[in-house]
Amino acid sequence: MDTGSRNKHGGEALRDANGLTEEEFLGSYDAGDYERPSVAADMVIFTVAGEKEENYRKLPKRTLRVLLIRRGGHPYLGCWALPGGFVRPTETADQAAARELREETGVDRVYLEQLHTFSDVGRDPRTWVMSCAYMALVDSRGLHVEAGDDADRAAWFELTYRLQSDSRERLESGGILHVRRFELKLALDKAEADLTGESAGETERIELTAVVECRRTRTRGASADEYRIRSNEGLAFDHAKIIAMAIERLRERVERSDLALHLMPERFTLTELQQVYESVLDRELLKAAFRRKAEPLVEKTDEYTEKAGHRPSRLYRRGREEWGDYE
Amino acid sequence: MDTGSRNKHGGEALRDANGLTEEEFLGSYDAGDYERPSVAADMVIFTVAGEKEENYRKLPKRTLRVLLIRRGGHPYLGCWALPGGFVRPTETADQAAARELREETGVDRVYLEQLHTFSDVGRDPRTWVMSCAYMALVDSRGLHVEAGDDADRAAWFELTYRLQSDSRERLESGGILHVRRFELKLALDKAEADLTGESAGETERIELTAVVECRRTRTRGASADEYRIRSNEGLAFDHAKIIAMAIERLRERVERSDLALHLMPERFTLTELQQVYESVLDRELLKAAFRRKAEPLVEKTDEYTEKAGHRPSRLYRRGREEWGDYE
């Protein structure tokens, strides 16, 4: 928006080494023959959804999900990819991301955060394309998926992301190389295909698996993290890497702030909120401790769940006066 | 590097809606006529340096500094800008950043982290340019500055970044708008101009001031942060915003990890380390608590400072077996 007022050092127009004023310079400026990349805004859209109620009176399980789109064209034809599209000259990357999100899911009012820009050489076999990746959180009822032009099908995949191995190695140079390998699994049950619009007969369950390696080098002065895809089945481009970084960011945010509230509907119980935390962090939390921590982030209502087969639970809403005091 | 193996679903070549295999498709692919942005890698290079010893036996003060380059051409002729350059098609943005850093400071082994990609429309008056911004930490002796082609002078500016106002407002829609305004000050004492190579007679002290506003909107479902430059004297482009985000990131990292060690030389005392923390965080810390927290991050040596006018101080080094256990 506001790119700041430029400082002209008073009224006199400054002249550069060629004797040009800024106006003259800009008038004669030639955008040049440097090669330029395309920049796409790709979105990792998270939600947490409950499976259909199981036995009798138990609570439904909740799982973290990500929206993927099956590619209908080359390259990676038939693979699954993150929704996204190219940034246009008249918009910011943020705006492009918001636009894509609206087009893809119809959802508008969500949490949106820029993640990282991916620029590996050759990451798109067509041409030079960078991806400015975003993470979005939508609440469990924003599931109306509308496939766009580049895709013939969109679906919410259940996600698990789990540490597979962890090793440290002393380098000759004196530093330490810390390698962690994560398994990323994305699963789609066709039973729930009603979410996607069509529901024709296809494979019962689609499972995509990738292994992403995070290599952290720390030597005397230098320090760098590098992500590598070690194996990848069914995910397009470097999207396994993008999804991996997105989950890591999400987990960080959920642990340190009240961000998880963006995954909740209008009214929810503390147990539901705890389930969301657990599904994002992929570990169990102690009830008492969780409630102590969560209570200051939410606002009590006087409503309760009903007819649940057990004691009713108080409903809460996001909010609190102090909303915004996270971090 | 490794963009992942593509899944071809067995030996048969898949054909798209036009009947093309992937190979045929890529052969005929036309990079297209979409307009593309240039992408620059811009660097916020931090260091902490001590001023010359003052009175008699006191310790020198340490201040956080940033490397800026005075622009020798339009636009923003005469203003100060972050070092940076365009990303080339044969390299990643990370590599471009490392290359620029090497060219600009000669330093190679440093901490480098991608910050954010800035893409405001019109942020560069010449043409469509996005900036993929990086933060780098160099230790206090990596001060050999070598100005590049686009610049006639580089210098380390002392930096302060301080909250100026903080207000919350209830929106009609029910959400909350939280506006924090920060004052960014960058100061260069010409007395220390020996750092910059030349040392001709110019103004004694250069001071750049900008005010950056962080607007955090949180409504029912949506949530977004937006940075705006409210005023700006002497900084080129939207670099005030980039620097502001860099300091905020740096402070976060310093508080939550051992990142500050990258700002330290080979050997240092705990008091020096504390000064670095204090200059980055812009607040004083209690000695006892600081030492408790810092000790597990560093490694004792048997060396001590000498002839300091007071009790000698033990020297430490970065390291520890567990290096890498931050976060």
Next chain:
DNA sequence: GAAATAGTGTCTGTTAGACATTATTTC
């Protein structure tokens, strides 16, 4: 009354903040 979840109480060990005290060196 059985099953299931809701919600609270309490013990313990760790940690951060605050402040006080002792120890060493140089000039």
Next chain:
DNA sequence: GAAATAATGTCTAACAGACACTATTTC
């Protein structure tokens, strides 16, 4: 011995982990 910094000790309040216990509804 004065000035300055180095280094450690201790009290307290807050908090997270762990576990146990009570409460309430539906079938």
